[in-house]
Amino acid sequence: MGKILIQNVxxxxxxxxxxxxxxxxxxxxxxxxxxxxxxxxxxxxxxVIEASDHVAMPGFFNAHTHAPMTFERGWADDxxxxxxLNERIWVAESxxxxxxxxxxxxxxxxxxxRAGTIGFADHxxxxxxxxxxxxxxxxxxxxxxxxxxxxxxxxxxxGLEESxxxxxxxxxxxxxxxxxxxxxxxxxxxxxxxxxxxAEKAAEFGVGIHIHLSEFREQLESSLAKYGVTPVQFxxxxxxxxxxxxxxxxxxxxxxxxxxxxxxKVNVVQCPNTHMKLGMGVTPVPELLARGVNVxxxxxxxxxxxxxxMLEEARLAxxxxxxxxxDPVILPAELTLRLATQNGAKALGFPESGVxxxxxxxxxxxxxxxxxxxxxxxxLLSNILYAAKSPDISHVIVDGRILMKDGELTTxxxxxxxxxxxxxxxxxxxxxxxIVRAYDLGQRG
Amino acid sequence: MGKILIQNVxxxxxxxxxxxxxxxxxxxxxxxxxxxxxxxxxxxxxxVIEASDHVAMPGFFNAHTHAPMTFERGWADDxxxxxxLNERIWVAESxxxxxxxxxxxxxxxxxxxRAGTIGFADHxxxxxxxxxxxxxxxxxxxxxxxxxxxxxxxxxxxGLEESxxxxxxxxxxxxxxxxxxxxxxxxxxxxxxxxxxxAEKAAEFGVGIHIHLSEFREQLESSLAKYGVTPVQFxxxxxxxxxxxxxxxxxxxxxxxxxxxxxxKVNVVQCPNTHMKLGMGVTPVPELLARGVNVxxxxxxxxxxxxxxMLEEARLAxxxxxxxxxDPVILPAELTLRLATQNGAKALGFPESGVxxxxxxxxxxxxxxxxxxxxxxxxLLSNILYAAKSPDISHVIVDGRILMKDGELTTxxxxxxxxxxxxxxxxxxxxxxxIVRAYDLGQRG
Numbered sequence: 001m002g003k004i005l006i007q008n009v010x011x012x013x014x015x016x017x018x019x020x021x022x023x024x025x026x027x028x029x030x031x032x033x034x035x036x037x038x039x040x041x042x043x044x045x046x047x048v049i050e051a052s053d054h055v056a057m058p059g060f061f062n063a064h065t066h067a068p069m070t071f072e073r074g075w076a077d078d079x080x081x082x083x084x085l086n087e088r089i090w091v092a093e094s095x096x097x098x099x100x101x102x103x104x105x106x107x108x109x110x111x112x113x114r115a116g117t118i119g120f121a122d123h124x125x126x127x128x129x130x131x132x133x134x135x136x137x138x139x140x141x142x143x144x145x146x147x148x149x150x151x152x153x154x155x156x157x158x159g160l161e162e163s164x165x166x167x168x169x170x171x172x173x174x175x176x177x178x179x180x181x182x183x184x185x186x187x188x189x190x191x192x193x194x195x196x197x198x199a200e201k202a203a204e205f206g207v208g209i210h211i212h213l214s215e216f217r218e219q220l221e222s223s224l225a226k227y228g229v230t231p232v233q234f235x236x237x238x239x240x241x242x243x244x245x246x247x248x249x250x251x252x253x254x255x256x257x258x259x260x261x262x263x264x265k266v267n268v269v270q271c272p273n274t275h276m277k278l279g280m281g282v283t284p285v286p287e288l289l290a291r292g293v294n295v296x297x298x299x300x301x302x303x304x305x306x307x308x309x310m311l312e313e314a315r316l317a318x319x320x321x322x323x324x325x326x327d328p329v330i331l332p333a334e335l336t337l338r339l340a341t342q343n344g345a346k347a348l349g350f351p352e353s354g355v356x357x358x359x360x361x362x363x364x365x366x367x368x369x370x371x372x373x374x375x376x377x378x379x380l381l382s383n384i385l386y387a388a389k390s391p392d393i394s395h396v397i398v399d400g401r402i403l404m405k406d407g408e409l410t411t412x413x414x415x416x417x418x419x420x421x422x423x424x425x426x427x428x429x430x431x432x433x434x435i436v437r438a439y440d441l442g443q444r445g
Numbered sequence: 446m447g448k449i450l451i452q453n454v455x456x457x458x459x460x461x462x463x464x465x466x467x468x469x470x471x472x473x474x475x476x477x478x479x480x481x482x483x484x485x486x487x488x489x490x491x492x493v494i495e496a497s498d499h500v501a502m503p504g505f506f507n508a509h510t511h512a513p514m515t516f517e518r519g520w521a522d523d524x525x526x527x528x529x530l531n532e533r534i535w536v537a538e539s540x541x542x543x544x545x546x547x548x549x550x551x552x553x554x555x556x557x558x559r560a561g562t563i564g565f566a567d568h569x570x571x572x573x574x575x576x577x578x579x580x581x582x583x584x585x586x587x588x589x590x591x592x593x594x595x596x597x598x599x600x601x602x603x604g605l606e607e608s609x610x611x612x613x614x615x616x617x618x619x620x621x622x623x624x625x626x627x628x629x630x631x632x633x634x635x636x637x638x639x640x641x642x643x644a645e646k647a648a649e650f651g652v653g654i655h656i657h658l659s660e661f662r663e664q665l666e667s668s669l670a671k672y673g674v675t676p677v678q679f680x681x682x683x684x685x686x687x688x689x690x691x692x693x694x695x696x697x698x699x700x701x702x703x704x705x706x707x708x709x710k711v712n713v714v715q716c717p718n719t720h721m722k723l724g725m726g727v728t729p730v731p732e733l734l735a736r737g738v739n740v741x742x743x744x745x746x747x748x749x750x751x752x753x754x755m756l757e758e759a760r761l762a763x764x765x766x767x768x769x770x771x772d773p774v775i776l777p778a779e780l781t782l783r784l785a786t787q788n789g790a791k792a793l794g795f796p797e798s799g800v801x802x803x804x805x806x807x808x809x810x811x812x813x814x815x816x817x818x819x820x821x822x823x824x825l826l827s828n829i830l831y832a833a834k835s836p837d838i839s840h841v842i843v844d845g846r847i848l849m850k851d852g853e854l855t856t857x858x859x860x861x862x863x864x865x866x867x868x869x870x871x872x873x874x875x876x877x878x879x880i881v882r883a884y885d886l887g888q889r890g
Contacts, residue, residue: 070817070820070821071821072823073818073820073821073823073827073828073832074821074822074823074824074827074828074831074832075823075824077777077778077824077827077831078773078774078777078778079773079774080773080774081773084773107817107820108817110817111816111817111818114816114817114818115818273764275768276764276765276767276768277763277764277767277773277831278767278773279767279768279770279771279772279773279775280771281768281771282768302832305831305832306827306828306831306832307818307831307832308818309818309834316764318722319718319721319722319761320721320768322721322722322723322724323720323721323724323726323727323765323768325724326724326725326726327724328523328524328525328526328529328722328723328724329523329524329525330724332522332523333522333523370863371556371559371863372515372552372553372555372556372559372859372862372863373518373556373559373560373752373753373754375515375518375552375863375866375867375870376515376516376518376519376866376867376870376871377519377867378517378518378519378520378870378871378874379519379520379522382518382519382522382751383518383519383751386519386522386722386750386751386752387518387519387747387750387751387752389754389834389835389836390834391834391836391837392836414817417817418815418817418820421820421821422820422821422822425820425821425823426821426823429823
């Protein structure tokens with residue numbers, strides 16, 4: 001790993017004090033931030049980034065997604081949830097191949113790097129493909145192979161054993177950039193006995209869990225009717241929450257549920273864009289934060305979002321709470337940016353990331369502020385949260401390696417990815433052939 | 446005006462049928478769309494835009510803003526409304542000069558062109574400055590000089606007479622790209638007699654009105670307590686709504702109010718980002734649309750938003766209604782894009798704009814789809830509304846003139862605007878001097 005000097009840069013450190021630094025320098029060596037301020041004597045940079053009028057901040061962590069679902073972007077919009085799922089998503093995914101997952105993950109990786117996401121918690125199928133893409137792209141990830149514990153293709157035991165083998169193959173791979181956990185789908189899609197088995201295996205192999213939790217009001221009502229407890233209490237009773245857990249959504253939860261999530265140190269992930277787009281409701285983020293729960297943000301899959309843009313999630317997170325509580329003061333800018341960066345890093349198992357400080361991993365992004373919508377610079381935090389767009393990000397550095405430089409991806413063949421992924425996505429959903437032909441001509445002709 | 450040929454472009458026409466065209470050509474001459482499809486014989490383009498993998502759609506119309514408030518971007522966030530207004534906005538604006546308005550409008554114009562906004566309804570002070578910037582930038586605008594009808598600086602009569610003189614100076618200027626209306630601030634900031642006078646002057650000079658209406662619940666309650674009628678009914682009684690009216694916000698309105706807005710053909714403007722950020726509530730857009738009211742979208746001023754990004758407003762408009770009604774089907778993509786384009790055009794007095802069709806004004810933008818977040822192209826409407834970012838816009842054409850070409854502004858000196866506007870904005874709010882010095886060095890040193 002080479003040495004990098006970022007000079008004349010403004011910095012949102014997101015450290016404990018919330019320090020904002022102006023026109024300073026960041027020296028990077030051995031994958032870590034060596035110093036901020038005066039450049040160390042004898043520091044010979046292999047790469048100098050002149051960053052006047054740029055702002056550095058910790059990169060984003062997407063704490064819940066299904067990245068290869070880029071293939072279904074724009075394929076299932078403005079539909080009721082049951083039709084979204086049954087007529088579109090299941091139909092498309094019934095034809096899903098291992099190669100589709102590979103190319104869907106490539107497309108997602110290119111999109112995430114461009115949007116300043118440096119780590120993501122993925123929950124999907126054929127996860128070896130995703131892991132290989134993460135390794136090649138240079139990103140961080142927390143990967144879970146989704147298991148149901150029922151159905152013809154996913155018998156109890158077999159699916160889980162395969163997913164444990166996946167965990168063993170990839171835990172700590174890519175210089176520690178890859179972490180793995182178990183991925184039971186949810187309380188409503190997994191049989192109760194299967195969830196107990198997942199908890200036992202998590203204990204046996206010392207791994208965490210990534211699960212969907214309390215997404216729709218009907219799930220809360222049906223759990224109360226069937227088991228007499230909420231989905232959160234149902235999981236707690238089965239030992240699932242005794243292991244480090246990423247719980248996506250947590251919308252329809254009670255005050256008692258919040259106390260459990262706090263006591264069990266569960267990482268709660270709100271996905272504001274998806275929650276709004278599918279009309280799911282509002283995660284009680286301020287109430288959870290008040291209890292000390294680690295709340296992070298996620299995009300969910302691009303079939304419901306429709307992108308992988310964490311800056312947009314952060315903006316929606318605060319706007320949604322301000323709207324919901326009719327309170328312009330709630331979830332202010334700095335706190336919201338912490339949710340999208342360091343809280344996600346913690347949820348994914350990279351607790352050292354998410355702060356720009358000496359000794360921390362060199363995991364950061366630069367925003368190019370030479371844009372009318374980013375001036376004047378009265379408040380860099382406000383300008384980023386409330387006005388910047390993800391394409392304003394010019395540079396992305398993960399683990400001391402430059403993944404995007406002046407808007408150019410350095411680890412991925414983007415042109416090939418755009419073409420291959422789109423052609424495969426068209427085939428997967430059997431898109432109207434005159435459109436496919438138009439773009440085939442467009443690319444080749 | 447030269448002839449322009451856009452070739453190999455995909456087109457969201459937003460015509461009555463919602464036609465989407467693939468790999469076609471748009472020929473532009475004399476400021477109008479001459480043809481779509483086969484290029485007319487003997488059409489000699491002065492400018493050819495090769496637009497493979499680009500999508501054309503009508504440009505955005507921002508139906509309510511205070512554009513020169515770019516100077517206060519990021520200056521007043523995460524505050525209660527009364528502190529936002531009294532400690533920040535009024536304080537900053539007490540030092541506002543004619544030159545500040547000029548440079549604030551320049552900064553806004555650069556930002557709007559970059560974000561694909563081709564026309565805006567502005568409501569502010571020193572409006573001759575804004576008009577000159579509009580003329581130079583090549584945009585369309587509907588301009589209102591804000592009047593209160595009370596207070597030392599704005600006596601009844603004098604402010605209104607000046608604003609009528611402004612209307613007479615600029616109505617129809619810049620090849621018809623500038624329209625003007627009267628701008629009484631609101632029912633709560635203007636005395637009742639003054640509003641009657643405004644209505645009489647609107648009749649006398651045959652112009653429309655742009656006003657704030659029913660923004661906060663307290664306004665509804667206080668109007669009911671003081672006058673026994675809602676703010677909408679109060680305006681209707683005083684004849685204000687008998688003239689073409691742009692009514693910004695209309696959040697706290699009754700079913701009877703909606704009937705009045707429909708009967709009086711009022712143009713209602715929702716500003717979703719500002720409404721969410723200041724916790725103001727939700728404009729009943731689906732209910733208004735069901736009555737046939739022309740609903741458009743606006744950003745409001747950059748002190749409360751914090752940008753002038755109509756694509757973001759469109760996305761928020763649908764997400765907010767889906768969330769509010771817990772209904773993923775409401776306000777689908779095509780309808781939402783119509784609000785942000787042709788409904789705004791109609792509200793501003795440019796009813797021919799907002800559709801890509803032969804004979805219509807050449808008022809359109811191109812999105813560059815060579816981006817991972819815009820693939821696959823299953824549905825171009827969905828990809829633009831739910832995934833695109835304003836910086837994906839590469840070209841902007843207004844009245845047959847190219848205002849942005851491959852990301853370069855053609856009518857404005859952007860570098861100078863960024864510098865001058867920021868320095869003046871710092872001085873206006875008396876920003877912390879070490880920051881001012883940092884950026885002064887940054888630009889000059």
